[in-house]
Amino acid sequence: MTLQPNDRVATTPESGIRKFFELAEERDDVISLGVGEPDFSAPWAARTAAIHSLEAGKTSYTANRGKLELRQAIADHVSQWGHTYTPDSEILVTTGASEAVDLALRTFLDPGDTVAVHQPTYISYKPGVRFAGGEPLSVPTGADNDFVLTPEALREAGAAEADALIFCYPNNPTGAVMSADEIAAVAEFCVDNDIDVIADEIYAALTYDGDHTSIATMPNMRERTVVINGFSKAYAMTGLRLGYAMGPADAIEAMNRVHQYTMLSAPTTAQYAAIEALRSCQESINEMATEFNRRRRFVISRFEEMGLDCFTAKGAFYAFPACGGDDEAFAENLLEEQGVAVVPGSVFGPGGAGHLRISYATGMRDLKEAMTRIESFVADR
Numbered sequence: 001m002t003l004q005p006n007d008r009v010a011t012t013p014e015s016g017i018r019k020f021f022e023l024a025e026e027r028d029d030v031i032s033l034g035v036g037e038p039d040f041s042a043p044w045a046a047r048t049a050a051i052h053s054l055e056a057g058k059t060s061y062t063a064n065r066g067k068l069e070l071r072q073a074i075a076d077h078v079s080q081w082g083h084t085y086t087p088d089s090e091i092l093v094t095t096g097a098s099e100a101v102d103l104a105l106r107t108f109l110d111p112g113d114t115v116a117v118h119q120p121t122y123i124s125y126k127p128g129v130r131f132a133g134g135e136p137l138s139v140p141t142g143a144d145n146d147f148v149l150t151p152e153a154l155r156e157a158g159a160a161e162a163d164a165l166i167f168c169y170p171n172n173p174t175g176a177v178m179s180a181d182e183i184a185a186v187a188e189f190c191v192d193n194d195i196d197v198i199a200d201e202i203y204a205a206l207t208y209d210g211d212h213t214s215i216a217t218m219p220n221m222r223e224r225t226v227v228i229n230g231f232s233k234a235y236a237m238t239g240l241r242l243g244y245a246m247g248p249a250d251a252i253e254a255m256n257r258v259h260q261y262t263m264l265s266a267p268t269t270a271q272y273a274a275i276e277a278l279r280s281c282q283e284s285i286n287e288m289a290t291e292f293n294r295r296r297r298f299v300i301s302r303f304e305e306m307g308l309d310c311f312t313a314k315g316a317f318y319a320f321p322a323c324g325g326d327d328e329a330f331a332e333n334l335l336e337e338q339g340v341a342v343v344p345g346s347v348f349g350p351g352g353a354g355h356l357r358i359s360y361a362t363g364m365r366d367l368k369e370a371m372t373r374i375e376s377f378v379a380d381r
């Protein structure tokens with residue numbers, strides 16, 4: 001074989017989530033609680049705007065940074081969380097929030113730079129750091145304090161020497177949310193130790209008990225933070241692949257330099273859908289969030305009834321119950337015996353072992369049946 005992957009790629013394992021998707025696909029009777037994707041469609045007005053843009057022949061590239069009209073709408077939208085970003089120079093529209101994360105890592109990391117990654121968290125961060133030439137540093141969080149990241153945990157992990165921190169709250173996979181005071185403490189740690197922050201806030205609009213707080217709004221944090229968000233989760237637009245990054249003008253200019261040589265511009269049709277989504281679809285978004293909240297309460301209460309410890313997730317659309325042992329074996333046996341697909345918590349890094357990620361971004365009918373099957377499985381153990 002002549003085409004050999006480099007060491008960074010060769011030593012990166014396949015996604016632990018993918019394994020369970022593939023096992024589930026082999027059966028017809030599986031209820032999947034593993035996919036982090038809303039079961040809703042994008043709001044009708046947004047879809048109509050996308051259709052009309054195609055009918056009008058609007059299929060060309062947009063500006064590298066994205067349509068100015070969309071960037072202006074984004075700036076207005078994020079003001080609810082205390083953000084003040086200039087559409088001309090401080091916002092970049094990307095092909096999904098995932099591209100924005102990748103751009104930030106490739107733009108700001110030098111070879112060998114250390115990036116603190118609190119875990120359990122989204123599985124793509126550590127591989128992304130490696131692909132960009134950096135070294136990930138795991139910072140464990142745990143159920144004993146509701147998976148909150150603390151300065152003490154950062155310090156104990158050696159993060160005071162890190163160059164950057166990836167910060168994801170509301171959190172995937174735990175559903176954890178941090179209070180303003182808790183975030184302020186992490187921000188102070190970053191300022192004191194000169195650590196830059198990549199803040200993935202894709203679940204900001206899915207914060208159930210109180211308002212979302214962004215670390216970028218803390219004192220002295222705006223100039224050292226890139227905020228990432230998008231339309232996949234709260235707007236049910238996963239397949240349209242649209243996200244955005246916000247930060248100081250020089251940082252966004254640098255990210256755009258990489259973006260324009262790789263992606264050129266985000267999908268044009270998706271940008272028209274997003275403009276309309278921000279302009280007129282807030283009621284639909286609120287309705288989806290209300291339904292997710294209803295499912296959240298149901299799922300957590302059912303785990304309590306089964307005797308599985310499950311802290312009260314306050315954001316995103318995941319529950320993260322403890323399974324009392326080997327989470328991978330639990331997930332495999334649950335799939336085999338009851339036809340319910342979940343994701344073992346250990347695939348999300350330290351702190352996730354002994355837990356399961358349960359996505360409640362599926363219909364209530366399937367959720368009820370899945371909870372009944374899980375209860376039967378637990379009772380038979």
